[in-house]
Amino acid sequence: MRRLPTPLIAGALIMLALLVCALAPDVVAPYDPIAFDYANLLQPPSGAHWFGTDQFGRDILSRTLAASTIDLQIAAFATLGPLVIGTVIGLLVGYVGGVTDMLFGRLVDLVVTFPFLVLVIAIVAVLGPGLSNMYIAVSIVGWVFYARLLRAEVLVLRQQDFVGACRVMGYGHLRIALRHILPNAARPIIVYWMTDMALAILLGSSLGYLGLGAQPPTAEWGVLIADGKNYFTQAWWITLFPGVALVLAGLGFSLIGDGLADLLDVKR
Amino acid sequence: MSGPVQQAVLEARGLGKSFAMRRGTLDLLRGRPGAVLHAVSDVDLVVSAGETLGIVGESGCGKSTLARMLVRLHEPDAGTLRFQGQDALALTGQDRRSYHRRVQMVFQDPYGSLNPRMRVGEALAEALSVHRVVPKTEIAARIATLLDMVHLPKDAAQRYPHEFSGGQRQRIGIARALSVEPAVIIADEPVSALDVSVQAQIVNLFMELQERLGLALVFITHDLRLVRHIAHRTAVMYLGRVVEQGPAQAMFAQPVHPYTQALLGAVPLVDVQHRARTSGQGVAALRGELPSPLDPPPGCPFHPRCPMAVERCRVERPVLKPAASGWPVACHLAPV
Numbered sequence: 001m002r003r004l005p006t007p008l009i010a011g012a013l014i015m016l017a018l019l020v021c022a023l024a025p026d027v028v029a030p031y032d033p034i035a036f037d038y039a040n041l042l043q044p045p046s047g048a049h050w051f052g053t054d055q056f057g058r059d060i061l062s063r064t065l066a067a068s069t070i071d072l073q074i075a076a077f078a079t080l081g082p083l084v085i086g087t088v089i090g091l092l093v094g095y096v097g098g099v100t101d102m103l104f105g106r107l108v109d110l111v112v113t114f115p116f117l118v119l120v121i122a123i124v125a126v127l128g129p130g131l132s133n134m135y136i137a138v139s140i141v142g143w144v145f146y147a148r149l150l151r152a153e154v155l156v157l158r159q160q161d162f163v164g165a166c167r168v169m170g171y172g173h174l175r176i177a178l179r180h181i182l183p184n185a186a187r188p189i190i191v192y193w194m195t196d197m198a199l200a201i202l203l204g205s206s207l208g209y210l211g212l213g214a215q216p217p218t219a220e221w222g223v224l225i226a227d228g229k230n231y232f233t234q235a236w237w238i239t240l241f242p243g244v245a246l247v248l249a250g251l252g253f254s255l256i257g258d259g260l261a262d263l264l265d266v267k268r
Numbered sequence: 269m270s271g272p273v274q275q276a277v278l279e280a281r282g283l284g285k286s287f288a289m290r291r292g293t294l295d296l297l298r299g300r301p302g303a304v305l306h307a308v309s310d311v312d313l314v315v316s317a318g319e320t321l322g323i324v325g326e327s328g329c330g331k332s333t334l335a336r337m338l339v340r341l342h343e344p345d346a347g348t349l350r351f352q353g354q355d356a357l358a359l360t361g362q363d364r365r366s367y368h369r370r371v372q373m374v375f376q377d378p379y380g381s382l383n384p385r386m387r388v389g390e391a392l393a394e395a396l397s398v399h400r401v402v403p404k405t406e407i408a409a410r411i412a413t414l415l416d417m418v419h420l421p422k423d424a425a426q427r428y429p430h431e432f433s434g435g436q437r438q439r440i441g442i443a444r445a446l447s448v449e450p451a452v453i454i455a456d457e458p459v460s461a462l463d464v465s466v467q468a469q470i471v472n473l474f475m476e477l478q479e480r481l482g483l484a485l486v487f488i489t490h491d492l493r494l495v496r497h498i499a500h501r502t503a504v505m506y507l508g509r510v511v512e513q514g515p516a517q518a519m520f521a522q523p524v525h526p527y528t529q530a531l532l533g534a535v536p537l538v539d540v541q542h543r544a545r546t547s548g549q550g551v552a553a554l555r556g557e558l559p560s561p562l563d564p565p566p567g568c569p570f571h572p573r574c575p576m577a578v579e580r581c582r583v584e585r586p587v588l589k590p591a592a593s594g595w596p597v598a599c600h601l602a603p604v
Contacts, residue, residue, distance in 0.1 A: 266430065
């Protein structure tokens with residue numbers, strides 16, 4: 001058995017901590033994240049409020065922890081759709097090739113012409129703000145990147161002799177694509193998926209900041225950062241701590257992605 | 269060695285394959301036709317049970333395309349292919365699957381021809397179960413038998429391809445081909461990627477397995493020494509065509525086609541005396557490069573490199589026809 005890569009262990013520890021917070025915020029958090037406390041407005045970090053309080057006296061630590069639930073949910077749900085759709089389509093166009101592949105190429109050109117965020121914002125604006133509409137919007141656009149990545153891998157693998165050997169064995173297309181090509185093509189999309197989760201949190205936060213994602217008073221890191229920006233000169237802690245949490249989550253996903261890249265690397 | 273006289277197992281007649289090259293935009297605008305690469309033209313070959321047919325030629329002569337047509341990785345666009353008398357090109361669905369079971373292939377590259385994410389045992393088990401070669405309960409025992417046949421240790425089944433050397437990987441490839449109990453094995457340069465010391469082991473394994481299982485073997489290589497060692501009959505290919513085909517020993521002793529003569533002249537000889545004798549006979553070494561198959565020379569495709577070419581060779585392409593030697597040769601100058 002080979003040793004687990006260090007980045008994977010580090011990333012997994014960060015994610016484990018975040019998951020505990022996300023799954024049981026009420027247990028971990030010292031205060032109710034949406035309870036106002038007018039006696040303690042804009043308090044700096046102290047023994048009672050480790051991360052300080054905001055303009056309504058809400059505990060920043062509790063709000064940051066509560067937000068992890070929403071943000072990890074965003075990371076999972078905003079990437080799952082693109083991952084699944086992109087994998088199916090990428091495998092299909094890469095394996096079948098020909099006209100299918102050409103049409104896919106044009107579609108990709110069309111989608112990547114627009115900036116990702118603009119396209120997502122446009123779709124959310126049409127569907128209406130809210131998290132589920134955000135997931136739909138991200139899925140409509142995001143699968144393209146997974147599909148493009150997988151297609152390139154499949155195109156290379158399709159030419160390899162071991163795939164030829166499968167055909168000489170008389171194996172069916174489904175068996176060749178799923179059992180022989182996909183496991184060998186999966187590494188880049190899994191690594192990209194991890195990065196994409198970090199990006200999804202940032203996107204969710206950006207949309208939250210713009211008022212198109214999670215709606216107040218729901219605690220969400222982007223919303224928290226947006227809340228703090230008006231008080232930044234007097235109360236830096238409102239913005240800083242959710243920001244650190246955001247960076248930490250991003251770091252966790254990236255480390256896991258890195259570690260998985262090492263782990264899934266196969267010698268030829 | 270003389271080949272056993274038996275019923276043909278695999279028989280190709282007039283097999284041909286060309287590939288259309290991509291046309292540039294300028295050519296499209298000018299309405300020029302796209303270039304066509306005639307990889308293989310008009311190849312006839314027959315192989316019987318227990319017999320080895322060697323196919324020799326330089327890189328790019330169409331050997332691999334021919335191999336791929338025989339296992340239906342490429343669909344020929346001319347000619348017929350018969351397996352035990354049955355039209356193999358018309359097979360679809362289940363019949364096509366049975367064809368694949370009977371006609372297997374061993375690939376050149378021992379590194380690219382094994383799925384890096386599949387243990388050796390898994391790969392063999394897959395072939396055995398897809399083709400229902402043995403009942404599920406006997407799969408493990410059959411894997412052990414197969415590994416033993418190709419002289420690999422028993423624990424090889426639990427390991428991944430990257431844990432093996434090139435020669436061992438080629439044994440795995442052979443075991444995979446044998447797993448479905450084929451009648452014919454097409455070996456496309458199976459040893460050219462291996463160290464010379466390992467080459468002999470693999471060639472001997474092929475010979476041993478052929479004797480034991482009565483396999484028909486099509487052995488493709490650019491190495492004449494190997495063909496001499498293993499083949500009963502040999503076909504020499506040049507620019508997609510067979511230029512001489514005959515019993516291996518007799519043909520190597522008295523090659524008729526100037527190309528075959530040149531190839532034999534190019535084999536480095538360790539025996540100095542023998543070298544002195546052959547060079548005294550004036551066997552010309554090959555001059556120049558293989559012409560592009562996109563733009564083959566008119567007349568005999570070999571004439572630009574042929575030391576004996578005459579005017580007729582420049583205008584008329586010789587066909588493969590029986591010569592005085594007793595086997596077919598495609599040369600105007602071959603004595604009839």
